[in-house]
Amino acid sequence: MATPVTMPQMGESIAEGTIVRWIKKVGDTVDRDEPLFEISTDKVDAEIPSPAAGVLLQIKVNEGETVAVDSVVGLIGAAGETVAAGEAVAEPAAPASTRAVATAVSAPATAAARSPYPSANGAPGSRAPGSVEDLRRRKSSPVVRRIAHDHNVNIESLSGSGIGGRVTKRDILGYLDRAETPAPAHTGTPIGLRIPAYQPGENIEVKPLSVMRRKIAEHMVLSRRTSAHVHTVFHVDFTTVDGIRRQKKAEYEQAGARLTYMTFVARACCESLRAYPVLNAALDGDTIVYKKDVNLGIAVALDSGLIVPVVKNADTLAPVDLSKTIADLAERARAKQLKPEEVHAGTFTITNPGQLGAQFGLPIINQPQVAILCVGAVEKRAVVVNDELVIRTMSYLTLGFDHRLIDGFAADEFMADLKRRIEHFDPASL
Amino acid sequence: MASIFAKASADRRLEVRRLGTVGYSEALAMQRALVEERRAGRVPDLLILLQHPAVITLGVKGDGGRSNVVATPERLSELGIAVEETGRGGDVTYHGPGQIVGYPIVDLRPDRQDVHRYVRDLEEVMIRTCADYGLTAGRISGLTGTWLGIETGVAEKIGAIGVRISRWITSHGFAFNVSTRLDHFQLIVPCGISDRGVTSLEKATGRPVAVEEAEDRVIKHFASVFDRDVHGLEP
Numbered sequence: 001m002a003t004p005v006t007m008p009q010m011g012e013s014i015a016e017g018t019i020v021r022w023i024k025k026v027g028d029t030v031d032r033d034e035p036l037f038e039i040s041t042d043k044v045d046a047e048i049p050s051p052a053a054g055v056l057l058q059i060k061v062n063e064g065e066t067v068a069v070d071s072v073v074g075l076i077g078a079a080g081e082t083v084a085a086g087e088a089v090a091e092p093a094a095p096a097s098t099r100a101v102a103t104a105v106s107a108p109a110t111a112a113a114r115s116p117y118p119s120a121n122g123a124p125g126s127r128a129p130g131s132v133e134d135l136r137r138r139k140s141s142p143v144v145r146r147i148a149h150d151h152n153v154n155i156e157s158l159s160g161s162g163i164g165g166r167v168t169k170r171d172i173l174g175y176l177d178r179a180e181t182p183a184p185a186h187t188g189t190p191i192g193l194r195i196p197a198y199q200p201g202e203n204i205e206v207k208p209l210s211v212m213r214r215k216i217a218e219h220m221v222l223s224r225r226t227s228a229h230v231h232t233v234f235h236v237d238f239t240t241v242d243g244i245r246r247q248k249k250a251e252y253e254q255a256g257a258r259l260t261y262m263t264f265v266a267r268a269c270c271e272s273l274r275a276y277p278v279l280n281a282a283l284d285g286d287t288i289v290y291k292k293d294v295n296l297g298i299a300v301a302l303d304s305g306l307i308v309p310v311v312k313n314a315d316t317l318a319p320v321d322l323s324k325t326i327a328d329l330a331e332r333a334r335a336k337q338l339k340p341e342e343v344h345a346g347t348f349t350i351t352n353p354g355q356l357g358a359q360f361g362l363p364i365i366n367q368p369q370v371a372i373l374c375v376g377a378v379e380k381r382a383v384v385v386n387d388e389l390v391i392r393t394m395s396y397l398t399l400g401f402d403h404r405l406i407d408g409f410a411a412d413e414f415m416a417d418l419k420r421r422i423e424h425f426d427p428a429s430l
Numbered sequence: 431m432a433s434i435f436a437k438a439s440a441d442r443r444l445e446v447r448r449l450g451t452v453g454y455s456e457a458l459a460m461q462r463a464l465v466e467e468r469r470a471g472r473v474p475d476l477l478i479l480l481q482h483p484a485v486i487t488l489g490v491k492g493d494g495g496r497s498n499v500v501a502t503p504e505r506l507s508e509l510g511i512a513v514e515e516t517g518r519g520g521d522v523t524y525h526g527p528g529q530i531v532g533y534p535i536v537d538l539r540p541d542r543q544d545v546h547r548y549v550r551d552l553e554e555v556m557i558r559t560c561a562d563y564g565l566t567a568g569r570i571s572g573l574t575g576t577w578l579g580i581e582t583g584v585a586e587k588i589g590a591i592g593v594r595i596s597r598w599i600t601s602h603g604f605a606f607n608v609s610t611r612l613d614h615f616q617l618i619v620p621c622g623i624s625d626r627g628v629t630s631l632e633k634a635t636g637r638p639v640a641v642e643e644a645e646d647r648v649i650k651h652f653a654s655v656f657d658r659d660v661h662g663l664e665p
Contacts, residue, residue: 010543010545010546011543012546013544014546035596044545044593044594045593049597195580196569196580196581200560200566200567206550206554208544208550
């Protein structure tokens, strides 16, 4: 049985490594702990020892390729041993896709986090997966991506001469040559230039960012840079919902589900999204992409960050199933057991900071979506109804929306519709 | 538990060797030997401090940065500047008199096994050294090294880093410009970064700085950042 050789994690904040050199060739014998290959990451080259004694049976990742930490890069076995069919199952994903998976698993905010190189050249817009731009970016070689990263070039903005419009090394080097007199794109934004985070001698502790933290940071800045964020706040009466909740709670518990405010909000939100499809869309350059499915992202706070699992086709689920699915995804998110596809392809996001008492939030849009709903604390408040001061169960709902696509009037129509659906929630629909 | 503590305290010893001027290839061979010595436990953690005669060194990636040497071979030999290949990461670099070259031969096990942390720590040593001279140095995300003038928007590099790690034992390290001839950097595109300049302690402070004095500072800050007790301070 062959021993897999994996890409080691050389530091907490390191998600991938590039193989610079295989010290041993296929067929060479190697001792345990004898240097086997060299990797490179951020000005550091490291020699990696063999995990076992034997013969290098197979090299799965070639020199110059970049793969995620823990990817199998080769196999060590006994002399004369051949690679068993079963072991070939752990095919090394192509570098580009491995990277995508690694990013996706840790990505708090799904698809757009795949674009770690924000454009300095105006807004990149939201890209539909599979578009030419997407292909240029994701299917370009690690060398090209590295050059692009080092020179802060947005690959999507280049035209590629490679297969399917991929940007080749020649394309990007040519581009950089032409940009000899740096275009404003390169000098305009001092990306990377920072005011020092601390002064020498300050009493501090320095810790590396976790991969998740870094992805969240990238994604949030990308989103701020991409969308024209506007927020609108509605005060919504949950008294009816609260009544129904008390009434049906036991029934739900018998079915193994919890009837939370989120169930009602998610349910009503699906209906409003159906009525106002522009909220369930994305921008792709000069086109609007209407999403036919309502895939609801639900933000879940973790100890170490935030993740947004997605309830696929949320509008087609019966409320009891919707409630179960949300609970299940949240639980597995906290246990770090989500599958990569479960944080993908969201079309609209709901975040719920009210649990801690926040009255309302001003959320950042989860790219490439165009709107996000934020549920504030649901609590009893004194409000005026029919000229009388009464106590009602109330909550502020905030919609964050992308003004590039959605005007204030459309956003408020959606919110008024949502408010109406919640305040006059039909118990029969549960 | 007792044995872990014993090991940890033994590992805190740092021997500093100040070697004056040493040829690049000579220093390379010395490092290889010392890495083996360190692995075998025959020497404690080491900080080698020296200066190189003028030399342009190439990294191991791609063409090693050969395309970033802008001077012709004729011009280089006229100036008496050698070109050497290295075994380290990074791109092309210039070393020469007036530049403190630090080669830590340090075992990062058991508690510092993080290459990013190691690089950030080397940057920290140079940042603190700059602070001793009243200079505010810092980091630029994505551009390893130590930089001055970040807040002005025209950052200049004062310290470069290129590291090799073999089973968690470090070699190569950092190069810190004290009174380096900065015009020599124009013979190369330092580390492939063409749009940012290079500076030195002397240029930034506007007064002469002795290399030995700056070395003392580097040693002090290295010991503090890496939490080591220094032995063998004398040259």
